[in-house]
Structures are given as structure tokens and as C-alpha cells.
Amino acid sequence: MSQVIGYEKVGDIAVLSANNPPVNALGAEVRQGLLAGIERAEADGVRAVLIYGEGRTYFAGADIREFGKPPQDPWLPALCDRIEASPLLVVSSLHGTALGGGLEVALSCHFRIAPPLTKVGLPEVNLGIIPGAGGTQRLPRVAGVEAALDMITTGRHVQASEALQMGVLDKVQDGDPREIGLAFVRDLLDTGAPRRPVCEMAKPTPIDFDATYDAVLKKGRGQLSPAIAVRAVQASCEAHDFAAGQARERELFTELMASDQRKGLIHAFFAERAVSKLPELQGIKPRELHQIGVVGGGTMGAGIATSALLAGLSVVLLEMSVDAAKAAKDRIAANLAGAVKRGKLSPDAQVEILENRITLSTDYDALSGVDLVIEAVFEDMEIKKQVFAKLDATCKSGAVLATNTSYLDLNEIAASTGRPSDVIGLHFFSPAHVMKLLEIVVADHTAPEVIATGFALGKRLGKVSVRAGVCDGFIGNRILNAYRTCADHMVLDGASPFQIDAALTGFGFAMGPFAVSDLAGLDIGWAARKRKRASGLDPRARDSFYADKLCEAGNFGQKTGKGYYVYEQGNRNRRPNPEIMPLIEAERAAKGISPREFTDEEIVRRYMIAMVNEAAKVVGEGIARRPLDVDITLLYGYGFPRYWGGPLKWADLQGLSNVLDDIRRWSGEDPYYWQPAPLLEKLATEGRCFDDLNKAS
Ligand code: 3H9
Numbered sequence: 001m002s003q004v005i006g007y008e009k010v011g012d013i014a015v016l017s018a019n020n021p022p023v024n025a026l027g028a029e030v031r032q033g034l035l036a037g038i039e040r041a042e043a044d045g046v047r048a049v050l051i052y053g054e055g056r057t058y059f060a061g062a063d064i065r066e067f068g069k070p071p072q073d074p075w076l077p078a079l080c081d082r083i084e085a086s087p088l089l090v091v092s093s094l095h096g097t098a099l100g101g102g103l104e105v106a107l108s109c110h111f112r113i114a115p116p117l118t119k120v121g122l123p124e125v126n127l128g129i130i131p132g133a134g135g136t137q138r139l140p141r142v143a144g145v146e147a148a149l150d151m152i153t154t155g156r157h158v159q160a161s162e163a164l165q166m167g168v169l170d171k172v173q174d175g176d177p178r179e180i181g182l183a184f185v186r187d188l189l190d191t192g193a194p195r196r197p198v199c200e201m202a203k204p205t206p207i208d209f210d211a212t213y214d215a216v217l218k219k220g221r222g223q224l225s226p227a228i229a230v231r232a233v234q235a236s237c238e239a240h241d242f243a244a245g246q247a248r249e250r251e252l253f254t255e256l257m258a259s260d261q262r263k264g265l266i267h268a269f270f271a272e273r274a275v276s277k278l279p280e281l282q283g284i285k286p287r288e289l290h291q292i293g294v295v296g297g298g299t300m301g302a303g304i305a306t307s308a309l310l311a312g313l314s315v316v317l318l319e320m321s322v323d324a325a326k327a328a329k330d331r332i333a334a335n336l337a338g339a340v341k342r343g344k345l346s347p348d349a350q351v352e353i354l355e356n357r358i359t360l361s362t363d364y365d366a367l368s369g370v371d372l373v374i375e376a377v378f379e380d381m382e383i384k385k386q387v388f389a390k391l392d393a394t395c396k397s398g399a400v401l402a403t404n405t406s407y408l409d410l411n412e413i414a415a416s417t418g419r420p421s422d423v424i425g426l427h428f429f430s431p432a433h434v435m436k437l438l439e440i441v442v443a444d445h446t447a448p449e450v451i452a453t454g455f456a457l458g459k460r461l462g463k464v465s466v467r468a469g470v471c472d473g474f475i476g477n478r479i480l481n482a483y484r485t486c487a488d489h490m491v492l493d494g495a496s497p498f499q500i501d502a503a504l505t506g507f508g509f510a511m512g513p514f515a516v517s518d519l520a521g522l523d524i525g526w527a528a529r530k531r532k533r534a535s536g537l538d539p540r541a542r543d544s545f546y547a548d549k550l551c552e553a554g555n556f557g558q559k560t561g562k563g564y565y566v567y568e569q570g571n572r573n574r575r576p577n578p579e580i581m582p583l584i585e586a587e588r589a590a591k592g593i594s595p596r597e598f599t600d601e602e603i604v605r606r607y608m609i610a611m612v613n614e615a616a617k618v619v620g621e622g623i624a625r626r627p628l629d630v631d632i633t634l635l636y637g638y639g640f641p642r643y644w645g646g647p648l649k650w651a652d653l654q655g656l657s658n659v660l661d662d663i664r665r666w667s668g669e670d671p672y673y674w675q676p677a678p679l680l681e682k683l684a685t686e687g688r689c690f691d692d693l694n695k696a697s
Contacts, residue, residue, distance in 0.1 A: 005033025018054060028072040034079060047088060056096050058114075095114060104138070112169050144166075144204055152233060232249045281455065291316065292316075297331065304428050307461045309353045388417050427440075440458065464632060471621070562577055612647050613680060615648055616680040
């Protein structure tokens with residue numbers, strides 16, 4: 001008797017019910033149970049089999065935790081073939097999310113029914129693989145090549161109504177999956193519906209697969225699985241028969257299963273689920289949140305307020321003057337209009353928010369009733385301290401006092417209040433209503449329930465929240481500073497900003513570091529450099545001044561139309577600014593540097609290793625609790641290519657001793673900059689990797 005697949009005879013129908021929480025993943029035991037259930041039904045004198053899932057969903061896919069381990073029989077493709085070949089009428093009743101191998105099991109059944117809220121999809125490409133249990137062969141036969149390619153190459157979840165139109169579902173009906181399934185099977189038996197194996201359907205009509213492959217490859221910015229999926233679907237049209245198409249699917253699936261991209265993407269999948277699970281918060285109840293306050297309604301404050309409003313919260317927004325408050329509301333209104341345009345908000349809800357859920361004020365007393373307040377004023381310690389002193393005097397007892405600072409010392413801010421245990425950092429990324437990352441910065445005296453409240457708010461806002469400790473720049477900006485410096489060093493030594501940007505987009509970054517600076521505004525980096533120089537740079541640190549010259553001439557990047565690039569019609573039509581190279585060459589000459597050639601490969605390796613080394617320091621010092629916290633920060637806040645899994649997963653894939661060897665070699669040129677992180681040295685010497693630390697946490 002299977003523990004995870006129930007068997008029951010209801011008249012002349014055998015009912016197989018999956019019970020493998022939380023998502024009925026198709027692990028070995030489930031596959032064995034399904035096979036045994038089909039065999040038993042065939043020997044049991046029934047006419048049909050109904051398969052459905054108990055709990056929140058039908059099968060949500062193969063069990064991802066089995067990937068990379070020795071396979072166990074029955075293999076999912078063989079099980080699907082066996083279900084399809086059964087002489088009985090086999091029907092699946094889907095609900096929840098029928099994804100990946102789950103949809104493949106459903107497609108191997110002869111009919112499919114589901115309630116309206118069901119979603120189906122083949123999201124394997126997001127895990128760096130392709131559907132490997134016949135999905136690339138059966139879906140095009142059922143839905144046609146174009147619809148199948150859309151689903152498989154994007155991995156998107158398709159609503160039941162659309163799946164019905166595509167032919168993926170035969171019936172959509174409200175109700176309990178078991179009950180609607182049984183009624184459907186009875187109908188099919190009563191009307192004498194014949195078995196309908198998809199493998200016996202006609203081959204689908206081909207399209208121009210080469211053109212589609214090229215387009216999908218380009219769109220994927222280096223991610224291989226969606227493009228490879230095109231080749232697998234191509235086989236559904238071109239292979240000699242169904243079995244030959246399946247063999248081609250298997251070949252491509254196996255290739256991808258062994259790839260680094262698969263490892264990176266699976267790491268990202270589990271890391272993003274582990275990131276908010278902190279042992280220190282087990283059993284800690286967050287404080288209740290109904291109304292939040294935001295101090296400062298500039299781009300950041302307005303973005304934070306928008307994010308809270310979109311999540312159903314009410315917001316009190318404090319500004320210095322009535323005019324500034326009005327401008328802040330206009331910014332929020334523009335953000336909301338964008339959300340309506342993107343289909344994230346209905347026009348009615350937009351009106352409701354603007355009329356009822358925003359309170360504007362210039363008086364701190366308006367914040368006396370809020371449950372949590374986020375300060376988003378100018379990045380200056382003295383100003384922040386003044387704001388926190390006022391919040392301390394006004395906010396009710398138990399209110400969480402948060403700052404959106406991206407660099408400043410949270411302990412110092414907390415110490416300026418009489419309630420440091422209520423103070424926390426909530427570092428949003430701009431635009432705050434769009435970017436998914438939220439760094440939750442924990443100071444020395446922050447209370448556990450305040451941390452839990454930060455994570456609860458993050459979840460409510462739909463953010464990916466990462467716990468960070470206090471240091472200059474926390475996790476993300478501290479690491480950014482280190483690798484951005486590496487890019488500046490390479491420019492001094494002979495690479496151009498344009499070559500560096502191109503090499504890094506070639507690696508998979510959405511943008512290179514110089515294009516990012518143009519987007520953020522060159523004045524921001526300029527101000528940071530001035531601050532650092534004023535506080536005294538280490539004499540061993542290399543500094544560069546050419547970017548200051550751009551700023552001195554009033555060129556701050558995209559917002560002024562000129563920076564590293566010249567922008568004529570927005571970002572799309574940018575071209576290198578011809579004034580840059582002469583500035584760089586003059587600085588090299590003044591410093592007596594003879595420029596040398598860099599290959600794109602060397603650029604990527606130095607940049608990545610600079611990132612990894614600083615990330616290892618961040619983990620070693622406890623600023624990030626686990627390597628996966630760094631990986632998620634870079635993936636969600638800094639455009640890091642997801643298919644590498646994050647910088648520390650990338651380092652694991654390179655081999656840590658190779659990474660360390662490079663740092664030691666480069667420290668010969670610049671011993672101050674290239675100082676190996678003690679944690680990296682330790683792991684490399686012990687033959688371990690960063691992921692060992694994730695697993696141990
Ligand atoms: C595949 O099918 C390959 C085949 O084509 C070929 C094979 C030969 N396996 O996300 P949640 C865990 S590839 C193992 O927080 P939600 C998850 O880690 C697969 N575990 O819930 C978490 O564990 P924990 C194709 C899985 O409601 C818990 O379940 N399928 C799997 O926000 C709850 O998950 C996919 O890619 C799995 N397949 O979202 C679907 N799925 O509690 C991947 C989930 O310990 N899954 N877990 O942290 C999802 O997209 C979402 O989990 C889902 C639910 C939408 C189902």
C-alpha cells in the first residue's frame with residue numbers, strides 16, 4: 001500500500017489520490033504509487049481511473065530535491081507513457097498549480113478537468129531544464145506549436161479558462177477536484193468516450209524553428225534552457241514518430257540537467273524560499289500593521305508609500321511643506337497610474353487609494369497612531385537623527401521606527417532614540433514599488449519581534465526580504481562598492497568602460513556598471529567619492545578622478561542626456577560619449593600607467609572575483625548570515641543573472657581554490673585591494689564550498 005497515493009474503488013472507477021504535501025511533488029514514492037495504482041486498477045475490473053491531488057494542489061512538478069541524485073524507478077517519462085498506454089480510460093482532475101511533471105502526467109491522461117482557479121504550466125526552463133516527461137512532445141500535439149512554445153519557453157502559468165481554449169483542459173467546472181472528476185468520468189463512460197492518447201494524435205504543424213530559436217536565445221540573455229526547448233518542440237514536428245521525438249527531448253533534457261545553469265537556477269529556487277526562514281524568528285510573533293507612516297516623499301519615499309498602498313495598507317506621509325506634500329502625492333499618483341497601466345491595479349482601486357488611504361501632513365503629530373514608520377529623508381546622519389528624535393517623541397509605544405538609509409550606521413541612529421529595540425533598517429531599492437529586494441537591517445538592540453515585523457511587512461509588500469547586519473552599505477551596496485572599484489581599476493589599467501559594460505552584459509548582467517551609473521545618476525557616486533576622500537582614503541587605495549570631470553561639466557548620466565554614454569532618445573539609443581576616453585587617457589598619462597589589453601574573459605573574472613571576495617567578507621563577518629543571503633541580494637537588487645545562482649554559487653561552480661589562486665596572483669599587483677577574505681581562504685583550504693554553509697544553517 002502506498003503511503004502517498006491512495007487507492008479506492010468507486011463503482012467501476014478506480015480513484016488514485018495523491019497525498020504528498022506540501023505540493024504533491026512527483027518524488028519516487030509518488031511515482032511508484034501511481035504505477036502501482038494503475039496496475040491494480042487494470043487488474044481490478046474497473047473501466048476508468050481518476051487521478052487527483054489532496055491538499056492545495058495537483059502535482060506541482062517533479063521533486064526538484066531529487067535532481068542531481070541517482071535516478072529511482074519508475075522514471076517519470078516511463079510512468080507517463082505507462083499511464084497513457086493503459087487500456088482503461090484515464091482522467092485527471094487538476095486543481096491548484098499543475099506544473100511541470102504534474103502537467104506532463106495530466107497530458108498523458110486521456111481527459112482533463114479542473115476548477116476555474118487552477119493554473120497550469122511547464123516552468124522547467126526557469127529551473128534551467130526543459131520538460132522531460134513528454135511535455136515538449138504532447139503539448140504541441142494538443143495545443144499547436146505556437147501556443148506550446150509560448151508556454152514552454154516562458155514557463156508562464158496559464159489560467160484554466162485559457163487552458164480550456166488551448167485544448168489543454170477538456171472541461172472547467174467549479175467544485176471539489178474529486179467530485180467534479182468523478183462526475184466527469186461517469187459522463188465520459190456513459191457517452192462511450194474512447195481513450196484519447198495524445199501520442200497517437202497527428203504531428204503538429206511546423207514553424208520557422210531556426211528564427212524562433214535565435215529570437216528566444218537573444219531574449220534569454222545567455223540563458224540556454226528556453227532556446228533548447230525550441231529544439232525539443234521542433235522534434236515533435238520533425239522526428240520520425242512520437243518515440244523518436246521523446247528520445248530527442250530526453251537527450252536535450254539530460255544535457256541541461258548536467259549544466260551549471262541548471263545548478264544555478266535550482267540554487268536560486270531554494271535560496272529564495274530559505275531567505276526569510278531565520279531560526280532566530282521561529283515562534284516570534286510580528287506586531288500588527290494597519291497604518292504606516294513615511295517621512296519624506298521624494299522618489300524613494302513616494303515609492304515606499306506606493307508599495308504599501310498597493311498592498312492594502314493606509315499611509316500617513318509627512319513632508320516639510322504643503323507644496324512638498326502635494327508633490328509627493330503627485331509622485332504616488334503617477335506610480336499608481338503606472339500600476340494601472342501594467343494591469344496590477346484596477347482604476348476603481350486607484351481612485352479608492354487616492355481618496356481614502358493617503359493622509360498628507362507636515363506635522364509629526366499625524367504619525368502618533370501609525371504602527372510602523374519608515375524614514376526616507378536625505379542621506380545625512382544629523383538630519384536622520386533629528387527625524388528619529390521627533391519620531392521618538394511622537395510615535396505611540398510599540399511602533400516600529402524604521403530607516404531607509406542605504407549606508408549610514410543604524411546603531412548610531414537607534415541610539416538617538418530612547419527605544420533602540422524598536423529601531424530597524426528597511427532598505428528599499430529604487431523604484432521601491434517595483435524592485436523586489438528589501439534589506440532588513442538589524443542593529444545591536446533591535447528586538448526579535450521588530451525583526452519579525454520587518455519580515456512580515458516585506459512579505460505583505462511582495463518583497464524578497466534579506467536579513468543584514470550593520471556595516472557601511474550593508475550587504476548589497478558594500479559588495480557593489482567593491483566590484484565597482486574593480487571596474488574603475490580596470491579602466492585605469494587599460495579597459496574602456498564600454499568594453500567592460502559589453503563584457504558584463506555578455507556574462508548575463510542586465511546592464512554593465514557604467515550604464516548603471518548613468519541610470520542612477522553620476523552625481524550620487526561623485527558625492528560618495530567626495531565624502532570618502534574627505535574622511536581620508538587609505539593611502540594605499542587607488543583613486544580615479546576622470547568621472548569627477550564629467551560631473552564638474554554637469555553631465556550626470558541619463559537625466560542630463562550625457563554621462564558615460566550620450567542619450568538621444570532614451571536608453572535604447574545610447575552611444576559611447578566621445579569625451580570619455582580622452583579624460584581616461586589623460587588620467588592614465590598623469591599617473592604614469594601604460595594601458596594594457598584586457599580580454600572580455602579577464603574582465604568578467606576580475607569583476608566576479610572582486611564581488612565574491614567582498615561577499616565572503618560580508619558572510620565571514622556575519623553581516624549576511626548565510627551565503628544564500630548574499631546570492632539573493634545580488635539576484636534581486638543588482639541585476640545579477642539568475643542562471644548563475646548568485647555570486648557565491650558562481651564561485652562554488654568555479655571551485656574556490658581556483659578563485660583564491662587568482663586573488664593571490666592579483667594581490668601581487670595591488671596588495672591593498674586584493675586581500676583574500678579569511679572565509680574564502682578557510683573554505684578553499686578545507687576543500688569545501690559556500691553551499692556547505694547554506695546546508696549547515
Ligand atoms: C519538472 O517537473 C521536470 C519534469 O519535466 C521532468 C522530470 C523527468 N519539488 O513555493 P512555495 C516546496 S521540474 C520539491 O513556498 P507557494 C518548496 O521548496 C519541476 N519541492 O509555495 C517549499 O518548501 P519549504 C517543475 C517543491 O504556494 C514548499 O514546497 N515544477 C517543489 O508559494 C512550498 O513551496 C516547478 O517548477 C518541487 N517541484 O508556491 C514548480 N515545488 O516549505 C515549482 C515546491 O520547505 N514550484 N516545493 O520551503 C512552484 O512554482 C511553487 O512552489 C508553487 C507553490 C507554485 C507550486
